[in-house]
Amino acid sequence: MASETALRGILLCKSYAHYPVLTQVSLSVYAGECYALFGANGAGKTTLMKILSTLLSPTSGHVEILGCHGANQKAEARASLFLLGHGTQLYDDLTALENLQFALGLRGLSPSMSEMKSALDRVGIGPFARYRSRDLSAGMKRRLAIAKVWLARPKVLLMDEPYAALDVAGIEMTHDLIRDARRREAAVLFTSHDVDRAARVADRAGTLQNGRLEETPSPAPRSKTDARVN
Amino acid sequence: MTDLSRLINRLRRWERGIGIAAFVFLSAGLYLGLVTSPPDYYQGEVVRIMYIHVPFAKSALLAYTILFAGSLWYLWKRDPVVDNLCHATAGIGLFFTSVALVTGSIWAKPTWNTWWTWDPKLTAFAVLLLIQVGYLMLRSFVDAPDREARYAAAVAIVGFADLPIVYLAAEWWRTLHQPLSISVRGLSLSREIFIPLIVMSIGTSLLLAYLLAVRTQMLYLERLLIAKRGRMLAQSTTTSPLPPPPSG
Amino acid sequence: MRELINVIYWITWKDLRCELRNRENLAAMLFFALNILLVFSFSFAMDDLTAILPGLIWTAFGFTSIVGLGRSFVPEVQNDCVEYYQILPVHKGAIYLGKLVGNLVFMTLVGLALVPLLVLFFNIDLGGATWILLLIFLAGMAGLAILGTLFSALTSRIRAREVMFPLLLLPLSVPVFIGAVEATRGALAGDPLPLYRHWIDLLLIFDGIFVIVAFWISELILDD
Numbered sequence: 001m002a003s004e005t006a007l008r009g010i011l012l013c014k015s016y017a018h019y020p021v022l023t024q025v026s027l028s029v030y031a032g033e034c035y036a037l038f039g040a041n042g043a044g045k046t047t048l049m050k051i052l053s054t055l056l057s058p059t060s061g062h063v064e065i066l067g068c069h070g071a072n073q074k075a076e077a078r079a080s081l082f083l084l085g086h087g088t089q090l091y092d093d094l095t096a097l098e099n100l101q102f103a104l105g106l107r108g109l110s111p112s113m114s115e116m117k118s119a120l121d122r123v124g125i126g127p128f129a130r131y132r133s134r135d136l137s138a139g140m141k142r143r144l145a146i147a148k149v150w151l152a153r154p155k156v157l158l159m160d161e162p163y164a165a166l167d168v169a170g171i172e173m174t175h176d177l178i179r180d181a182r183r184r185e186a187a188v189l190f191t192s193h194d195v196d197r198a199a200r201v202a203d204r205a206g207t208l209q210n211g212r213l214e215e216t217p218s219p220a221p222r223s224k225t226d227a228r229v230n
Numbered sequence: 231m232t233d234l235s236r237l238i239n240r241l242r243r244w245e246r247g248i249g250i251a252a253f254v255f256l257s258a259g260l261y262l263g264l265v266t267s268p269p270d271y272y273q274g275e276v277v278r279i280m281y282i283h284v285p286f287a288k289s290a291l292l293a294y295t296i297l298f299a300g301s302l303w304y305l306w307k308r309d310p311v312v313d314n315l316c317h318a319t320a321g322i323g324l325f326f327t328s329v330a331l332v333t334g335s336i337w338a339k340p341t342w343n344t345w346w347t348w349d350p351k352l353t354a355f356a357v358l359l360l361i362q363v364g365y366l367m368l369r370s371f372v373d374a375p376d377r378e379a380r381y382a383a384a385v386a387i388v389g390f391a392d393l394p395i396v397y398l399a400a401e402w403w404r405t406l407h408q409p410l411s412i413s414v415r416g417l418s419l420s421r422e423i424f425i426p427l428i429v430m431s432i433g434t435s436l437l438l439a440y441l442l443a444v445r446t447q448m449l450y451l452e453r454l455l456i457a458k459r460g461r462m463l464a465q466s467t468t469t470s471p472l473p474p475p476p477s478g
Numbered sequence: 479m480r481e482l483i484n485v486i487y488w489i490t491w492k493d494l495r496c497e498l499r500n501r502e503n504l505a506a507m508l509f510f511a512l513n514i515l516l517v518f519s520f521s522f523a524m525d526d527l528t529a530i531l532p533g534l535i536w537t538a539f540g541f542t543s544i545v546g547l548g549r550s551f552v553p554e555v556q557n558d559c560v561e562y563y564q565i566l567p568v569h570k571g572a573i574y575l576g577k578l579v580g581n582l583v584f585m586t587l588v589g590l591a592l593v594p595l596l597v598l599f600f601n602i603d604l605g606g607a608t609w610i611l612l613l614i615f616l617a618g619m620a621g622l623a624i625l626g627t628l629f630s631a632l633t634s635r636i637r638a639r640e641v642m643f644p645l646l647l648l649p650l651s652v653p654v655f656i657g658a659v660e661a662t663r664g665a666l667a668g669d670p671l672p673l674y675r676h677w678i679d680l681l682l683i684f685d686g687i688f689v690i691v692a693f694w695i696s697e698l699i700l701d702d
Contacts, residue, residue, distance in 0.1 A: 015457075016374065016375055016376065016457075019456075019457040019460045019461060020461075050702075053565060054565070055561065055564050055565065055702055056702050057702070074567070075567035075568070076567065077567075078565050078566065078567040079567045081565055082565075083561065083562075083565055085558055085561050086558065087557050087558020087559070087561065088557050088558070089557055089558050089559050089561065089562045090557055090559075091492060091496055091553060091557070091559070092496075092553070092557075093495070093496040093499045093500045094492065094495065094496060098495065102488055102491070102492050103562065105484070105487075105488040105491075106484070106485055106488050106489075106562070106563075106566055107566065108481060108484055305698065353652075357649045357650075357652050360645075360648070360649035361649050361650065363645070364642070364645045364646045364649065367641075367642065367645060368632075368636070368642055368646065371636045371637045371638045371642060372636045372637075373636075373637070376702075377635075377702065380698050380699070381632055381636070381698075381699060383698070384632065384695045384698050384699055385632075385646060387691070387695060388625075388628070388650060388688075388691060388692075388695060389649075389650060391687065391688070391691055392650045392653070392688075395653045395680075395684060395687075396652050396653055398653070398680070399652065399653040399656040399657060399680060400652075400656070402656075402660075402676065402677075402680075403656055403660065406660070
C-alpha cells in the first residue's frame with residue numbers, strides 16, 4: 001500500500017458563532033486506503049465531511065488534498081475530489097444518461113455513449129438509461145450516483161452515509177466501487193452507522209465524539225455502542 | 231480577539247463620553263436651529279425642519295457607507311464582531327432614513343401642499359429604506375450565522391452600487407416630469423443657518439456612533455448567549471439521563 | 479477560462495433541456511402575464527392609454543419576471559445539486575452566468591409571446607420603432623435577469639424565499655424600471671432617438687456594471 005497521504009485534515013476546528021462543533025480534529029487517509037468515520041447523529045460527521053471536501057471553511061486548521069492546500073489552492077484541491085452526499089444530485093427532467101452526461105461534462109469529462117451505458121449496466125440500471133430521473137426509485141437514484149463515480153474516477157472519494165437507501169445488491173456495488181478505488185490508489189473516506197458492513201471494506205476507522213476524533217487501529221470502534229447511538 | 235474586537239472594548243469605555251457629547255451637540259443644535267435662527271423669507275418658520283431633515287439625512291448616508299465598508303471588511307477578515315457591527319448599522323441606519331423621510335415629507339406639505347414628491351433625493355432615500363428593510367429581513371430568515379453574514383454583506387454591496395444609479399435615474403426623470411424639489415440650494419447659507427446645521431450634523435453623527443457602539447455590543451452578547459445555550463443543551467443531552475419527574 | 483465556458487455551456491444546456499421538456503416555468507410565466515394584462519385592461523379602461531402604457535407594459539413584465547426568476551434556482555437546491563457545483567474547481571460566477579443565459583432565453587421567449595397579446599389588448603401601434611423597442615426590451619429584461627438570477631441564488635437557500643425575492647429585487651431594479659419605461663414611452667411616441675437615447679444608455683450601463691458585480695458576488699453566495 002502506498003504511503004502517500006491523499007487526504008489530510010490538520011487540527012480542524014469549527015464553531016458556529018462561538019458554538020464549537022469540531023475541536024482539533026486531525027486525520028490522514030493514504031492513497032489506496034479506505035477510512036471509515038463513525039459517530040452518533042449530531043456528532044459532527046457531516047460537518048467534518050464538508051470541511052474535508054472544502055465545501056465549508058474551518059474556523060482554524062486546514063485541509064490538504066494530494067498536497068494542495070484546501071484554502072489557498074482550492075481549485076487544484078477540488079479537481080481530484082468527489083463527494084457523494086445525502087442528496088441525489090439529479091435533475092428530475094433529465095434521463096439517467098443525460099444526468100451522467102451533465103455531471104461529467106461539468107467536470108470536463110466527455111465519456112462516450114458506450115462507456116456511460118456500460119457504467120449503468122454495471123450498477124444494474126442499464127434498462128432504465130432513457131428513463132427520466134423522476135421515474136426512478138430512491139435506490140436506483142443512489143445507484144446512478146455510483147455510476148457517476150465509476151466514470152469520474154476521482155483520486156479522493158468522500159461518501160456521506162453511502163449505505164442509505166440501498167438494498168444488499170446496491171451495498172455490494174458500493175463495496176465494489178471502494179475496492180476499485182483502492183486498486184487504483186485512490187483514497188476513500190466514508191461515514192456510516194453500520195459498523196459490521198464498514199468493517200468489510202475499511203482499512204482504518206475513527207469515531208467522532210464531542211467534537212473530537214478518536215482513531216482506532218482496527219476498522220471496528222472500541223465499543224460497538226459508540227457508533228450505534230442514534 | 232482581533233483589532234476590531236479591541237476597538238469594541240475601547241468603544242465601551244468611550245460610549246458614555248460619546249453619548250453625552252451627542253446629547254450636548256443635539257441640544258445646542260436644536261436650540262440654535264429651532265429658536266434663534268432666522269425664519270426664511272419665503273418658507274417662513276417651516277424651514278426649521280431643515281435643521282432636522284438635513285443632518286439626519288447626511289447621517290443616514292454615512293450609516294449606509296459604514297454598512298458598505300463594514301461588509302467589505304467582514305468579507306476580508308471574517309470577524310463575527312464586524313458582522314455584528316454591520317447588523318447594528320443597518321438597523322440604526324433604518325431609523326435615520328425614516329426620520330429623514332418623515333421630516334422631508336413634513337417639509338413638503340406646507341411648502342408645496344403635497345405629502346410626497348418625487349424629488350430625486352427623496353426617491354433615493356425611499357429606495358434606501360427598502361434596501362435596509364430587505365437587508366434586515368434577510369438576516370432574520372437565514373439560519374446559519376456565517377451564511378447570514380455573507381448573504382447580508384452581498385446585499386449591502388449590491389445595494390451600495392445601486393444607490394447612485396437610482397439617484398441618477400431619478401434626477402433625469404425629474405427634469406422630464408418636474409416634480410417639486412426639496413433642496414437647501416435656494417437658501418442663502420448665512421452664518422445663522424450654517425452654524426446650526428453644522429452643530430446638528432456633528433450631533434447626529436455622534437448619535438450614530440453612540441447607538442452603533444451600544445447596539446453592536448448588544449448583538450455580540452446576544453450571539454454569545456445563544457452559543458452558551460446551545461452548548462448547555464448539547465451537554466445535557468449527551469451525558470446525564472433524564473431527571474426523575476417532579477413529585478407531588 | 480476554458481473551464482468557465484465549459485461550465486456555462488453545460489448549465490445552459492441542462493436548463494434549456496429541462497425547461498423545454500417540462501415547460502412548467504414557461505407556462506406559469508406566460509399565464510401569469512396573461513392574467514395581469516387582463517386585470518390591467520379592466521382596471522385601466524380609458525380611451526387613451528398612451529400616457530400610462532409603458533408603465534403598464536413594464537409592470538406586467540416585472541411581475542412576470544418575479545414569478546419566473548424567483549424559481550430559477552429551486553431545482554438546484556431541491557436535490558443538493560448546489561453541493562456538486564460547489565466542488566467544481568471553477569469560479570462560482572460561471573454557475574451564475576450559466577443560469578443567467580438560461581433565464582435570458584426564457585424571458586425573451588415570454589416577452590416575445592406577450593407582444594401579440596399587448597397589441598391585442600391595448601391596440602398598440604408599433605410604428606417603425608420595432609427594432610428600437612426590441613433593443614429596449616432586451617436591455618431592460620437583461621437588467622431584471624441579472625439581478626434576479628443573483629437574488630434567486632441567494633433566496634433559494636433561505637426561508638421565506640417567495641417573500642424575500644421580490645423584496646430584494648424590486649428596490650434595486652428601480653433604475654431598470656425608470657429607464658425602460660421612459661425609453662419605451664419615447665419609442666412608442668415616435669420621438670427622435672437622441673431624445674430618449676440616454677435612457678437606453680442607462681440600461682446598458684446598468685447591465686454592464688451589475689453583471690460584473692453579480693459575477694463576483696455569486697462566489698460569496700454559492701461557496702460556503
